[in-house]
Amino acid sequence: MTTTTEPTPDMPDVSDGLVSDKLRSALAVRERPPRPGALSTSLTFGWRAMLKIKHVPEQLFDVTMFPIMFTLLFTYLFGGALAGSPSEYIQFLLPGIAVQTIIFITMYTGMGLNTDISKGVFDRFRSLPIWRPAPMVGMLLGDAVRFLIAVTIVMILGLIIGYRPDGGFVGVVAGIALILLFAFSVSWIWTLLGLTLRTPEAVLNLAMTVLFPLTFASNIFVDPDTMPGWLQTVVDNNPISHLTSAVRGLMAGDVASSDLIWVFVSSAVLILVFAPLTMRAYARK
Amino acid sequence: MTDTAIRTEGLVKVFGDNRAVDGVDLIVPRGTVFGLLGPNGAGKTTTIRMLGTLLRPDGGSATVMGHDVVADPDAVRGVVSMTGQYASVDEDLTGTENLVMLCRLLGFSREGARSRSRELLEAFGLGDAADRQIKNYSGGMRRRIDIAASIVVTPELIFLDEPTTGLDPRSRNQVWDIVRALVADGTTVLLTTQYLDEADQLADRIAVIDHGKVIAEGTSSELKSSIGGGALHVRVKDPAERERAESMLVSSLGVEIHRESDPSALSARIDEPARVSAALNDLAAAGIELTDFSLGQPSLDEVFLELTGHPAESDAEAGEEVPA
Numbered sequence: 001m002t003t004t005t006e007p008t009p010d011m012p013d014v015s016d017g018l019v020s021d022k023l024r025s026a027l028a029v030r031e032r033p034p035r036p037g038a039l040s041t042s043l044t045f046g047w048r049a050m051l052k053i054k055h056v057p058e059q060l061f062d063v064t065m066f067p068i069m070f071t072l073l074f075t076y077l078f079g080g081a082l083a084g085s086p087s088e089y090i091q092f093l094l095p096g097i098a099v100q101t102i103i104f105i106t107m108y109t110g111m112g113l114n115t116d117i118s119k120g121v122f123d124r125f126r127s128l129p130i131w132r133p134a135p136m137v138g139m140l141l142g143d144a145v146r147f148l149i150a151v152t153i154v155m156i157l158g159l160i161i162g163y164r165p166d167g168g169f170v171g172v173v174a175g176i177a178l179i180l181l182f183a184f185s186v187s188w189i190w191t192l193l194g195l196t197l198r199t200p201e202a203v204l205n206l207a208m209t210v211l212f213p214l215t216f217a218s219n220i221f222v223d224p225d226t227m228p229g230w231l232q233t234v235v236d237n238n239p240i241s242h243l244t245s246a247v248r249g250l251m252a253g254d255v256a257s258s259d260l261i262w263v264f265v266s267s268a269v270l271i272l273v274f275a276p277l278t279m280r281a282y283a284r285k
Numbered sequence: 286m287t288d289t290a291i292r293t294e295g296l297v298k299v300f301g302d303n304r305a306v307d308g309v310d311l312i313v314p315r316g317t318v319f320g321l322l323g324p325n326g327a328g329k330t331t332t333i334r335m336l337g338t339l340l341r342p343d344g345g346s347a348t349v350m351g352h353d354v355v356a357d358p359d360a361v362r363g364v365v366s367m368t369g370q371y372a373s374v375d376e377d378l379t380g381t382e383n384l385v386m387l388c389r390l391l392g393f394s395r396e397g398a399r400s401r402s403r404e405l406l407e408a409f410g411l412g413d414a415a416d417r418q419i420k421n422y423s424g425g426m427r428r429r430i431d432i433a434a435s436i437v438v439t440p441e442l443i444f445l446d447e448p449t450t451g452l453d454p455r456s457r458n459q460v461w462d463i464v465r466a467l468v469a470d471g472t473t474v475l476l477t478t479q480y481l482d483e484a485d486q487l488a489d490r491i492a493v494i495d496h497g498k499v500i501a502e503g504t505s506s507e508l509k510s511s512i513g514g515g516a517l518h519v520r521v522k523d524p525a526e527r528e529r530a531e532s533m534l535v536s537s538l539g540v541e542i543h544r545e546s547d548p549s550a551l552s553a554r555i556d557e558p559a560r561v562s563a564a565l566n567d568l569a570a571a572g573i574e575l576t577d578f579s580l581g582q583p584s585l586d587e588v589f590l591e592l593t594g595h596p597a598e599s600d601a602e603a604g605e606e607v608p609a
Contacts, residue, residue, distance in 0.1 A: 023463070026408035027470045029401070030439045032363070033392035044389040048375070048382075055377045055418060120373030124434070127337050127372050129362040130390050284341060 038131040045125075045138020050145070062108060063150040067101045071157050074221065082222060087162040094158040094165075095175060095247040096220030099240065101154055102147050102183045103215055107207035109143050110190030111200040118199070126282070133279055136191050140184055147183050151176050167253035175250040178263060182243050185267035188274035195281040220244050239266040290315045290350060290442050290473040291336060297344030298331050305331045307497030308345065313490075318464065318474040320488030322481065322589070328497040329477040330370070333444050336475070337367045350441050365442045366435035374434050376420040380411055383419065383430065387437045405433045409463075425456025432463055443467060445476040449483060461487060481586050495593045509582040516581055517553045517561055522574040524548040530573050537564040555580065 036044075053060060074093060079086030113136070116122045125135045155163075155172060165172050190207065197203050217231065218240040224232045235241050242262035249255030291313035298306040306328040313319040321329045334340040336349055338358035346353065352360040366372075374383045381402050388398030406415045409429045414422060419430060428448060435443055445464065449457040464487055468474055478484050484491050485505050493501040493508070501508055509515075517538075521530050531542050531551055538560055543552045555561060561580055568575065 022404075022408040023466050024470070026404050027436060027439050027466060027472075029437075032438045033394075033397070036390070036392045041390060044386060047389075048378070048386055051382055052375075052377050055379075116375075119376065120370055121375050123334075123339055124367065124372030124374070124387075125390075126339055127362055127365070127367045128387075128390055129359055134390075 035129065038134060041131045041134040042137040042141060045135050046141035047138075049139055049142020052142070053146070059108075060146070060149065063105055063146045064153060066104060067097075067150050067154040068157060070101055071097050071154055071161075075161060078221065090158060090161060090163045092223075092248075093221065094154070094163045095251050096218075096244045097158075098151050098154045098176070099179055099182075099244050099247055100215045100220050101150055102179050103186060103240065104211055105147060105150055106143070106183050106187045107190050107204065107211060108146075109139065109187045110192075110194035110197075110203040110207060113139060113191055113194030114197060114200045114203050117195065132282065133275075136278060136282070139191075140187050143187060144180055144184065147180055148176075151179060165251040165253075167251045171251045171253050175247040178243070178247055178250060178260075182239075182263055182267050185270035188271055188278055191278045192274050192281055195278060214238065214240055218244060239263075242266070288315050289313065289348075290317075291319075291347070291475065293332075293336070293345065293347040295345035296332065296335060296342055296347055298328075298335060298340060299343050304497050306335070306342075309494070309497070309499055311492060311499065311502075313473065313475060315473050316468065316471055317489040318468055318476065318487050320484035320491040321475065321477045321494055322479075322484050322491050323477075323494035324479060327494045329494055330446070331497075332494070333367075333446070333475065333477060336361075337365055337372075337444055338362055339367075364440060365444065366440040367444045368431045368435045368446055368448070370446045372435070374419050374430055377418060379416050379418055380406055380422075380430050380433075381415045383434060384437065387434055391438055393437075401437065405437070409433045410459075423456075425452055425459060428452060428456065428460055429463070432460070436467070439467075439470065439472060442473045442475065445474060447477055447479065449478075449480070457483075481589060493589065493592055501588075501592050506582065508588050511588075515555050515558060516579075517555050518545075518550065518577070518579045518581075519552075519565075519568075519575055520547070520550045520577040522549070522576050526573050527551065529571070530568055533567055533571060533573070534564055537567050549576070 071094070074097060075086045075090050079089035079093075083089035083092060113122070122135065155176070167175070190203065193203050193206060197206065217234055218238045219235055220240070224235040224241075227235065239262065242259050243266075246255055246259035246263050249259060289312055291311060293309055293311045296306055296309040296311075297304065309328070309332055311319075311332075321332065323329050331340065335342045336347055336354060338354050338361050341355065346355075348354070349361045350364045352364070354361050375386075378386070384402035384405055385398045388401050389395070393401055403412075403415070406412050409432070411426060411430060411433070414426055419427065422430060432443075432445075432448070448460050448464065452460065461483075464474055464476070474487075476483075476487065488505065490502065490504055491508060492499045501511065503511065519530070519534075521527050527544070527549055531544070534542050534551065534553065538553060538555070540553050540555065544550075545552055558580060565575070565578060
């Protein structure tokens with residue numbers, strides 16, 4: 001039997017003092033306040049996500065370094081070859097790099113959830129008489145803040161190195177909103193995986209396996225016209241391509257409604273499929 | 286309102302081809318401490334996770350405070366609290382933040398949540414550690430914040446998961462005191478433990494569980510007496526007299542006498558303790574002087590060994606986890 005003996009320094013002598021009036025009166029609270037609503041409960045979990053950012057700021061590494069790295073690397077690596085110059089290329093690339101950055105960061109939702117589960121924190125939430133989806137919804141609200149930080153970094157960096165969106169401020173904000181909507185929808189895939197896979201590493205590995213082909217076999221980096229026919233078919237049916245086209249359109253001020261509809265429909269499908277599956281896994285865990 | 290806190294009938298949970306819980310019947314009276322005793326992997330945790338609605342049973346039925354765990358899990362969640370490995374606090378947050386969050390989830394106002402958290406931290410001797418992250422708490426503090434988090438609203442039933450595993454004796458006594466205070470206040474406690482000592486100290490009734498089945502149930506003394514009255518130990522003053530004492534004890538007690546490795550000591554398993562004093566009188570009458578004698582109940586360790594055929598702690602070593 002491994003017995004760790006840990007002294008409890010500077011603690012009051014609880015043995016004597018504890019079963020005291022303080023404890024007795026603390027125990028006397030049996031009246032449950034009225035049950036809070038779904039929104040309030042979800043916001044409390046969102047607050048928890050903010051606290052975690054405060055205490056573990058390292059977790060912002062991925063939302064700050066990913067965007068900077070991706071934007072700079074791809075702009076200057078491919079810009080000259082693909083579009084004649086980096087400043088030409090970034091007009092095409094930037095909306096797509098914003099998409100790719102955020103979609104990549106969504107996978108941390110699944111890892112965070114899986115970590116919570118392995119530490120037993122989620123079991124406490126599951127044992128509480130609260131609105132069942134609240135822990136997940138709150139977590140996704142917290143993630144929305146992280147996505148917003150990341151996309152803001154991409155936009156500012158883009159503007160600094162020469163991105164000039166014709167859609168103006170409104171177009172850029174609309175584009176960001178569309179990315180956040182899609183990211184929220186995709187996150188439900190990761191919540192499901194977070195609940196069903198064994199370790200955070202397993203979630204990461206599977207997410208990478210899905211995300212690399214999904215984001216690269218799209219129109220983020222190059223126009224698909226130069227690709228072989230079979231790959232064009234793949235790229236044209238990739239939801240990421242439609243999202244990228246729609247965001248490009250919004251930020252340039254000439255969005256095609258077909259792309260917008262694609263994004264709205266695929267977001268709805270993702271939520272309708274993966275949110276119930278997530279809740280089912282959550283109930284059965 | 287019934288007098289029964291927990292009632293299970295034929296509760297079953299199967300993982301693959303492992304019947305982790307294999308037909309558990311339990312009745313836990315309200316306002317008592319009930320101990321589930323058994324090695325790791327015996328099915329204790331799985332049983333409790335089903336009672337706390339964290340796992341759905343594969344067979345049988347269970348009601349907690351009159352609510353069916355499958356039909357009305359939400360009502361069950363409204364009256365129970367779980368602790369420890371079943372329901373952890375968030376290590377990245379501080380003590381205050383954890384408690385405020387739980388208060389808010391249970392419907393306290395912002396101000397109410399803050400003052401309730403302060404009250405709980407003070408009551409559990411954690412006032413100074415309120416703004417420290419839980420991961421920097423010692424084992425004993427961690428166990429106390431775990432329990433504090435479970436009594437934000439004092440529940441009717443609390444599940445305590447190995448509440449003192451890995452604690453030093455002083456911290457252990459603190460946790461025991463808290464448990465006693467909870468019960469005095471009317472809460473029913475279901476605690477799992479690998480420590481027979483702990484079950485002996487705290488539990489009104491004990492169920493011994495092994496391989497997913499309840500193999501014995503009763504008060505600590507019922508369990509002890511169920512394996513035979515007790516153990517008699519005597520030491521004669523003069524080792525040369527041991528043989529004569531042995532034959533006299535055989536005839537007056539009618540049981541097998543063991544010679545201990547100590548050349549002056551004898552011991553016997555006693556089924557009828559009432560005959561012991563007469564036997565000791567006989568020895569005195571025959572002029573055999575004793576330096577020491579004792580008649581005791583077997584320890585729960587011996588009970589466990591007798592019931593399961595293996596010692597309580599042997600299985601525990603491999604899967605032992607000591608949460609900080």
